[in-house]
Amino acid sequence: MPSSAGQHTAVPTMRRRGFLKTSLGASAGVLAAPTFASWLAAADAKAATAPAAFVDDYKSNVLTNLTPETNAVVRVLGGMAEVWKTGAAWNTGTPLRPDVLRANMRYCACVTQARTEAQAKDAFVYDRQHQSYAMIGGLGPLAAPYRSGAKAVTSITSAPDTTPATTISDAVPAGAPAGSAIGAGSYDSELGKVAKLVDTVRGPFASGNPGKYAFQYPRPWRMNENSEVVDTGRTDALGFPVYDSEVVVVTQLLRQRNTSPTDDGGFPSGHTNAFHLAALAFAYAVPERFQELVTRAFELSHTRIMSGMHSTVDVIGGRIMATALAAATLADPANADLKAAARAQALAYFTQQTGTTPDTLFAYAHSDASDAYADRDANERALTPRLTYVLEREGRGKPFTVPKGAEVLLETRQPYLSADQRREVLRTTALPSGYVLLDGFEQWGRLNLFVAADGYGAFDTDVTVTLDAAAGGFGAADSWRNDIRGEGGLTKRGTGTLTLTGHNRYHGGTVVEAGVLVAGSANALGQGDVQVKGGTLRADKVLRVRGSYVQDGDTTLELPLRKNHGPALEVSRRVVLGRGSVLSLRLDAERPPVAGTTVPVIEASQLRGQFDRIELNSDKLRAVPVYTAEGLSVRLLKR
Incomplete structure (x- = not known):
């Protein structure tokens, strides 16, 4: 050895x-x-x-x-x-x-x-x-x-x-x-x-x-x-x-x-x-x-x-x-x-x-x-x-260029990203400048691999990510846990699943074209518009959309329903529902609403269109939609 x-x-x-x-x-x-x-x-x-x-x-x-x-x-x-x-x-x-x-x-x-x-x-x-x-x-x-x-x-x-x-x-x-x-x-x-x-x-x-x-x-x-x-x-x-x-x-x-x-x-x-x-x-x-x-x-x-x-x-x-x-x-x-x-x-x-x-x-x-x-x-x-231990930050704004080859460190952890994308992950999750030992040649000390494993820290330009369900492992499904900032947006492609759990503030909007995008927090989708053009958008909890929400084509929106709770989807601007769109509702396991109650689902400044179909994961209840100009509720009735 x-x-x-x-x-x-x-x-x-x-x-x-x-x-x-x-x-x-x-x-x-x-x-x-x-x-x-x-x-x-x-x-x-x-x-x-x-x-x-x-x-x-x-x-x-x-x-x-x-x-x-x-x-x-x-x-x-x-x-x-x-x-x-x-x-x-x-x-x-x-x-x-x-x-x-x-x-x-x-x-x-x-x-x-x-x-x-x-x-x-x-x-x-x-x-x-x-x-x-x-x-x-x-x-x-x-x-x-x-x-x-x-x-x-x-x-x-x-x-x-x-x-x-x-x-x-x-x-x-x-x-x-x-x-x-x-x-x-x-x-x-x-x-x-x-x-x-x-x-x-x-x-x-x-x-x-x-x-x-x-x-x-x-x-x-x-x-x-x-x-x-x-x-x-x-x-x-x-x-x-x-x-x-x-x-x-x-x-x-x-x-x-x-x-x-x-x-x-x-x-x-x-x-x-x-x-x-x-x-x-x-x-x-x-x-x-x-x-x-x-x-x-x-x-x-x-x-x-x-x-x-x-x-x-x-x-x-x-x-x-x-x-x-x-x-x-x-x-x-x-x-x-x-x-x-x-x-x-x-x-x-x-x-x-x-x-x-x-x-x-x-x-x-x-x-x-x-x-x-x-x-x-x-x-x-x-x-x-x-x-950083005892080091104090001094000075601000020294630009960070990811050292050549550093992206290989994430090669198996984020196999669905390109080398350039992994470099962006490293750049946007790096430590700030100003720490004397870390700002040396190529600034290798600024890399924060623990945080980088949780995906992007910022979308400074538009990001397109493709996961393949057939690839297995991280190539099929991954979670980004960081709080993502930036002026860019996210487009989700491929048959796999991507989960966002951070309190995200990116402004460029979110587009789902295929597969599954899971919003694991209320602010997972940032502060821009959301478009579901294909695949499924699933919310694990209450979801807030700061811009408009548009869903069209053969697409699905999955939302939870909870007893004595507000709408599962809150949209600051308007909601537009096109032909082929499906709403899939899941009863909350801990506090499910009961028959005879009307549960708010979507709240917006304006709602246009309707879902082609509304599904409910229950063999005892069915959901009857109640549309208004500003949202959607469902009345739960026994089958």
Whole structure:
């Protein structure tokens, strides 16, 4: 199995014999003066020297390349050079933004001093356990069958109460089934392609070590509040130097610390990089758990701060580089066959193991109420502050162009969208500008993949989406949960189903041409006109249309009926009903109206035309329409 990208690899002998000093001297001069921002601006101004897109240059991330000109990862992480000036040695750097780095160290001190013993033990487990194995927990109800099918095992399942007598590494435990492997699992298994995809994404160009050597920002337990390294001259019981620092390392990890500070930089966090790389690889193969895997990556990354081993800027840097590296690896044509095979293998395996179909696997994957990530809103609440941690937003309006190739990260999650459409999803759900570490080269740090999985954040131009019921899975049906803004509109095509659940404010109107469009909230259809030209418009609750509503041809409007409730459809302007239109009414399961009552259905400023047919899902009641110039009610009578 390939070595873990999240663990420190051996430093070449030439690096220990002076190569490192020479390389760091060169990189420090570039990263500190001029600043990275000015270097990048100068490079952009010269087409001949403009840096290559990250996805085209990611293989430059090797230990012999430590400058932004030569290393794509150093470029992506260049925002750090705006807050930290790399020194000539590991302990001589200085803050360029003392406010940012002071907040960084204060946060680390507070978190490590306030953690519980349970949190300390979790931090130990996720420090020592193979990061790819740790990410399997994000699969929820699919985790156990994954471990079995991939023959994935670990020897790190709990933490000791005190400091272990030796260093500890993950390994195949005694008694494990033949062919078992740590990490994502064995290539010789029913999920071998998935395991190989995870390892490929975490491949030889995904190490955080070049970034560590380039920036030389120390671990938090070696620094005081001002990011200064002050050796007290004392050593602890294990022989490690004691530095002036308020950060408290987890007791169980004291012996696991690196004894060579020169080779042990904090920025970027290698474990964080590994967690996110594994998460995005798993999410590509098992998009049914996309948001949960992303959430787990953020959660496990936070344990790096909780443990005292990394700071907030380290963790942010690890996430940024992982996002770019995962996209680059998945977009690399050399991996096209592998990623397709991994997705197909995962889908076939999980549907067979769970007795589901591609259309029902998502529901099964979210069927366990005890799943740690069962609450989508709770996941977002936990994740959102960790996108920026201590960073304060400064400045406004820096335009965002989605980095080349980033759209591949949503390729299996939103297979019904084109590459350009997925780029728009990423652009319209991205974080705002103004966060110093996130606004670096290509702004990979601004991507918010959790929110992007819920569809567009804005329709800045008209959007046409086509879902095919025969495609299965997300290609057949999906939900967009974001609050969609913008001047554009939406056209729904294809035989599949799209559900909108946000409080939407887009102005360009909504057109249903085929299939099913579900309005999952009162304001799901924005603030424009609504036209149903084909297929079905279904409202799960009361639906408000801010413009006009027009329905014509072989079309259906599905609305709920509830006892003692207002109209199911409220239209601000006029309603026009053409020939062939059908109204399908569903009795509310909790509070159904009863025979003899008249229930309002549509309220508008003006109503023209009538439905060809009105259906009611009851074998005991029938609905008799009562039309007026301003709406429609139905009188419920016994059959």
